[in-house]
Amino acid sequence: MSELFVEAGRDWIAERRAVGRTISVSTEKAYRADLATWARYLEAQIGTQPTVEDLSGTTIKASLAEMNNAGLSPATRRRLLTTLRGLCRYLVLESRLSADPTAPIQAPRAPSRLPVAFTDGQISDLLTTAQTEDPQARPPAPLLDTAIVLILAAGGLRASEAADLKLNDYRQGDDPSLRVLGKGRKTRVVPLDAGVAEQIDAYLTWRAERVTADVDAGPLLIRPDGRPHTRDTISYRVNRLYVRSGIAKPEGEAAHALRHTYALSMVDLGVPISEVQQLLGHESIATTGIYLKASASHLRAAAAAPSAARLLASKPAPPREA
Structure with a gap:
């Protein structure tokens, strides 16, 4: 039976804590939210709960396109892709994924703007x-x-x-x-x-x-x-x-x-x-x-x-x- 995407995400977050790469409560919460977003968009593409085997370049790009259509900003899509990259690299190191499907995908370019400050x-x-x-x-x-x-x-x-x-x-x-x-x-x-x-x-x-x-x-x-x-x-x-x-x-x-x-x-x-x-x-x-x-x-x-x-x-x- 194929490994569910959500279960792989839980393992990745647990591994980050276990190997001493301490993450804050807010960072862990952000990772979980990002992975939940990915699970939702991936499921929309394949019609069922996504598994690790469903992590293909085609499916990920289609999900990113839907995120864009839904109005998610380039900065948000960049962050989501960064989170997914971290998960995929972990799965490759664990031999649970043969190759990183996010490697050839370019991150959405965030618009260049200076910080906004108040008078x-x-x-x-x-x-x-x-x-x-x-x-x-x-x-x-x-x-x-x-x-x-x-x-x-x-x-x-x-x-x-x-x-x-x-x-x-x-x-x-x-x-x-x-x-x-x-x-x-x-x-x-x-x-x-x-x-x-x-x-x-x-x-x-x-x-x-x-x-x-x-x-x-x-x-x-x-x-x-x-x-x-x-x-x-x-x-x-x-x-x-x-x-x-x-x-x-x-x-x-x-x-x-x-x-x-x-x-x-x-x-x-x-x-x-x-x-x-x-x-x-x-x-x-x-x-x-x-x-x-x-x-x-x-x-x-x-x-x-x-x-x-x-x-x-x-x-x-x-x-x-x-």
Whole structure:
């Protein structure tokens, strides 16, 4: 009997843990979601539950085409193909697949675009909205919304990292900071402004009223009912703030635009790119380097803004002296 695709996927994820290649809970969750998506599209192609033997180049390409027709972005299809490549390579090494059917398949090309960041005015509007009770929320939680915006925009955290924060990861006092567990299980310390820490302290008072038997290892960010936040619930609250403040939702993950804003502000302030890399938790400095390009683009736009520049552009050049 042929091996089911879903069972092979479970084995692959288990093998990654067993050989010491530690993966975070959020990464494992993402792998499972990607493999479930593949199982759904493969089944649509063959009409039954897919098996390992069904992993052919033809079937995979047809599934990718259907993903495109369904409106999945190039970035999403690239990620899905990367996950499937990992599974197929594992199956080849285990002699459960004779060859890697994904090897000749080119990944969808993601459109080249610079990170989107918000202006100071937009961040101010977002904070003002967060500090105002949401009339549709049951119950409203302005202190929570404010803490989320500040942790993302003034700490540069990913939404998943914010969800994973524990109570004892927040350091109060003269040098407030957050201890962040990022990708690859790597820990970094992000310093916080005193004003930001003051707002988080106010949130902690709200939090204490909702958590009766608390421990330092409990989640820092909780929902109004006391349950911990997830990446998705944080993104939902941020999206809700965009709607309420009239700010257009940026393309891609909404909460990530606040991280982009943090990174660009660091670059614009002249913080060395190597330090920005550490603050963001990037494994490669090449990933951080895109903010240098984005910052230069912002500066060029700013240089064209003064009235003198516009006046010069609208007038003919003066004649040169003989």
